Amino acid sequence: xxxxxxxxxxxxxxxxxxxxxxxxxxxxxxxxxxxxxxxxxxxxxxxxxxxxxxxxxxxxxxxxxxxxxxxxxxxxxxxxxxxxxxxxxxxxxxxxxxxxxxxxxxxxxxxxxxxxxxxxxxxxxxxxxxxxxxxxxxxxxxxxxxxxxxxxxxxxxxxxxxxxxxxxxxxxxxxxxxxxxxxxxxxxxxxxxxxxxxxxxxxxxxxxxxxxxxxxxxxxxxxxxxxxxxxxxxxxxxxxxxxxxxxxxxxxxxxxxxxxxxxxxxxxxxxxxxxxxxxxxxxxxxxxxxxxxxxxxxxxxxxxxxxxxxxxxxxxxxxxxxxxxxxxxxxxxxxxxxxxxxxxxxxxxxxxxxxxxxxxxxxxxxxxxxxxxxxxxxxxxxxxxxxxxxxxxxxxxxxxxxxxxxxxxxxxxxxxxxxxxxxxxxxxx
Ligand SMILES: Cc1cc2nc3c(=O)[nH]c(=O)nc-3n(C[C@H](O)[C@H](O)[C@H](O)COP(=O)(O)OP(=O)(O)OC[C@H]3O[C@@H](n4cnc5c(N)ncnc54)[C@H](O)[C@@H]3O)c2cc1C
Numbered sequence: 001x002x003x004x005x006x007x008x009x010x011x012x013x014x015x016x017x018x019x020x021x022x023x024x025x026x027x028x029x030x031x032x033x034x035x036x037x038x039x040x041x042x043x044x045x046x047x048x049x050x051x052x053x054x055x056x057x058x059x060x061x062x063x064x065x066x067x068x069x070x071x072x073x074x075x076x077x078x079x080x081x082x083x084x085x086x087x088x089x090x091x092x093x094x095x096x097x098x099x100x101x102x103x104x105x106x107x108x109x110x111x112x113x114x115x116x117x118x119x120x121x122x123x124x125x126x127x128x129x130x131x132x133x134x135x136x137x138x139x140x141x142x143x144x145x146x147x148x149x150x151x152x153x154x155x156x157x158x159x160x161x162x163x164x165x166x167x168x169x170x171x172x173x174x175x176x177x178x179x180x181x182x183x184x185x186x187x188x189x190x191x192x193x194x195x196x197x198x199x200x201x202x203x204x205x206x207x208x209x210x211x212x213x214x215x216x217x218x219x220x221x222x223x224x225x226x227x228x229x230x231x232x233x234x235x236x237x238x239x240x241x242x243x244x245x246x247x248x249x250x251x252x253x254x255x256x257x258x259x260x261x262x263x264x265x266x267x268x269x270x271x272x273x274x275x276x277x278x279x280x281x282x283x284x285x286x287x288x289x290x291x292x293x294x295x296x297x298x299x300x301x302x303x304x305x306x307x308x309x310x311x312x313x314x315x316x317x318x319x320x321x322x323x324x325x326x327x328x329x330x331x332x333x334x335x336x337x338x339x340x341x342x343x344x345x346x347x348x349x350x351x352x353x354x355x356x357x358x359x360x361x362x363x364x365x366x367x368x369x370x371x372x373x374x375x376x377x378x379x380x381x382x383x384x385x386x387x388x389x390x391x392x393x394x395x396x397x398x399x400x401x402x403x404x405x406x407x408x409x410x411x412x413x414x415x416x417x418x419x420x421x422x423x424x425x426x427x428x429x
Pocket of ligand 1: 007008009010011012013035036037038043044045046047048078079080081117118119120137138139175176274276307308309310323324325326328360361362
């Protein structure tokens with residue numbers, strides 16, 4: 001039987017597995033294996049909510065092994081460290097526990113078709129001190145570690161109010177940075193409600209942006225102006241046209257050699273392909289993303305497909321696909337279609353991927369949401385407030401419905417809705 005190995009069960013990977021698991025795996029047409037570093041899936045656009053405790057992983061995490069058992073594929077936990085292309089095998093690192101004790105040795109998995117969807121990592125642009133001193137939101141584990149640090153810091157302030165301000169610097173005023181700044185205020189408000197005695201002006205957030213405005217990806221002035229206004233109303237200090245040149249344990253230096261003292265630093269200034277991609281002897285671009293043909297096949301090896309943040313797919317206007325949730329979803333589903341075609345006829349003509357910009361949203365926690373819908377239609381329609389929040393929330397609902405199917409998906413969403421009303425607003429451990 002044909003072996004299909006998918007590495008990366010993220011925003012795109014889970015939707016791909018939902019499709020090929022049902023059409024190929026359950027029908028015995030292919031032997032499908034998912035490989036992921038993590039044991040469970042959380043939709044990455046919600047990682048900042050996980051990092052502050054607004055999102056409860058107990059309610060939202062999808063256990064890969066349980067999902068696999070019901071959806072026509074197998075799951076193998078591990079980190080991809082190499083691909084032996086001549087023997088069509090992938091190599092997984094040995095698995096160790098928290099104390100470094102080996103649980104499983106290095107492993108090999110055979111493939112006939114390999115699909116790489118391992119997402120992106122934060123780009124530190126080689127700036128000294130960023131890797132050592134900043135927090136990143138690339139993996140679920142990083143978000144969980146960040147949550148503990150944030151909550152510990154608030155607890156210290158609640159118990160010892162003379163400790164001064166909690167200075168947070170966030171670099172990058174895109175969706176991750178702006179949403180994170182708003183979430184931090186949500187945490188402070190909620191903890192005050194839980195009896196934490198924290199000063200109203202405890203939080204001092206600097207939001208640093210190299211370009212001349214927040215949300216550079218939003219084209220409409222009314223939208224980025226609304227984000228700017230909301231952040232300023234929360235007291236966020238927005239510093240545009242500011243370039244960071246060095247980070248130390250105490251803060252960061254700008255190009256003009258100003259020092260920004262910080263207790264916590266979050267780096268959200270753009271992404272690049274994970275380092276492993278540059279070691280696989282496959283064509284990558286300067287951002288370390290795998291270059292694929294329009295049909296999502298690697299330009300180096302037609303047995304390898306890639307989608308989402310880790311892939312660069314050429315578009316008719318000469319651009320490459322942007323690293324966004326909707327790109328990952330659309331490309332992953334197209335890879336699914338192409339695999340189904342190839343299994344019917346190995347010489348089948350494959351479909352090409354055409355990026356369709358459906359829009360973008362910024363959800364500033366409970367405070368405000370803005371977005372643009374159907375951007376591919378003459379610039380699209382700007383929406384704000386409750387309608388924007390409804391559409392934003394629908395994107396996650398659609399993801400849940402796609403990966404679980406309509407019945408289980410609706411039941412899970414209903415259960416989640418009830419639980420989120422009964423449980424505390426913040427997860428404090
Ligand atoms: C806080 C935040 C907010 C965001 N908000 C938005 C938004 O509003 N709109 C939007 O369009 N996009 C948003 N994004 C970007 C969006 O999340 C990504 O574009 C999308 O998740 C990419 O999907 P993917 O399937 O390519 O990769 P991912 O969803 O990142 O999945 C990659 C998977 O690969 C696994 N993996 C990584 N390395 C390895 C390895 N070596 N071996 C095995 N497994 C591996 C990971 O564990 C993960 O499960 C946001 C991102 C963040 C962090």
